[in-house]
Amino acid sequence: MRIDESGKISYMGINTYSQKWQCLQTYGGKLAKDVTQATARDIMAANMPGVEDSSYDIMLTVHNEILTESPDTTNYSHENLSTLLTTNLNWALDLPLSADEFGALRYRND
Secondary structure (H helix, E strand, O other), X not given: OEEOOOOOEEEEXXXXXXXXXXXXXXXXXXXXXXXXXXXXXXXXXXXXXXXXXXOOEEEEEEOOEEEEEOOOOOOOOHHHHHHHHXXXXXXXXXXXXXXXXXXXXXXXXX
């Protein structure tokens, strides 16, 4: 990776369109977004055993989203699932966490 005199970040990689190895460019905002999403995924993955221990059946994960199936009773709620997923880890005790949640009978992309 190198930064040129104009501040552009370039690196060698595979072009997703041509599938050829070449010099690619990116910028700081994209790198920050990628790190943020990766951290969110790491926290979600670390909290998934607790979700399963609370009897939520994990059906699917997509990037930093989770889809569960649970009985339609008051013991299970999307608010409770959000609390389980936003449990801080030892390496991120002061990291402010939140999760958007919704309950539905069928999957939808919110």
